[in-house]
Amino acid sequence: MSIFGTVRVKKGQYRIKGDFHHITPNMPIRNEDDGWRLMGVTNPREMTYIHSYGGEAVFFESLPKGIINGSRCDNPGCEFKGTVYLPFRIHCPDCLGRNTVINLTETCKRSAKIHTFMVCERSGAFNTLDKPIKFINVEFDGVSTILMSYLSIGDPKIGMKVVPIFRTIAPTYTITDLSWVPQDTSQKDLPEGFTFG
Numbered sequence: 001m002s003i004f005g006t007v008r009v010k011k012g013q014y015r016i017k018g019d020f021h022h023i024t025p026n027m028p029i030r031n032e033d034d035g036w037r038l039m040g041v042t043n044p045r046e047m048t049y050i051h052s053y054g055g056e057a058v059f060f061e062s063l064p065k066g067i068i069n070g071s072r073c074d075n076p077g078c079e080f081k082g083t084v085y086l087p088f089r090i091h092c093p094d095c096l097g098r099n100t101v102i103n104l105t106e107t108c109k110r111s112a113k114i115h116t117f118m119v120c121e122r123s124g125a126f127n128t129l130d131k132p133i134k135f136i137n138v139e140f141d142g143v144s145t146i147l148m149s150y151l152s153i154g155d156p157k158i159g160m161k162v163v164p165i166f167r168t169i170a171p172t173y174t175i176t177d178l179s180w181v182p183q184d185t186s187q188k189d190l191p192e193g194f195t196f197g
């Protein structure tokens with residue numbers, strides 16, 4: 001059996017394989033103020049969470065291919081027909097219709113700039129990003145929403161032009177596969193595993 005549980009879908013059902021449970025030794029809990037009397041034991045538990053992307057899967061699937069997919073409401077009956085969304089929205093928030101998937105890669109490369117940013121010296125649990133983390137909110141021409149992401153090189157400034165980079169080598173299929181660098185950055189300076197797509 002593998003160390004990691006794996007999941008695939010066949011005939012509309014999850015098929016899980018491998019070890020989803022691991023036996024881990026208990027440790028005694030003792031009371032140091034009372035002669036180290038036994039109080040209990042720890043029961044370590046490890047969890048594999050099956051996170052379904054649903055209608056957003058197309059967004060995460062395309063990142064390692066150097067493609068940024070957004071979405072657009074094309075419902076003729078919608079008051080806000082034509083509105084473009086990035087981050088990817090499965091449904092239009094105005095008419096609740098299913099949005100059309102659209103490729104925004106060129107729009108992102110051409111027009112991305114930092115709307116605002118936040119630099120975090122400390123992180124939450126299981127952080128995999130380099131610290132300080134330079135979170136940026138990125139705006140694009142013709143897009144109605146602003147994308148939260150992170151800057152991999154340099155210091156963020158409001159209005160700064162940035163371009164997307166993609167984890168095309170060993171992708172994680174999470175949002176960290178997408179990052180941004182200043183417009184004039186060269187390939188050799190990119191973080192390991194990242195390319196311009």
Ligand SMILES: [Zn+2]
Nearest residue numbers: 073078092095
């Ligand atoms: Zn709509």
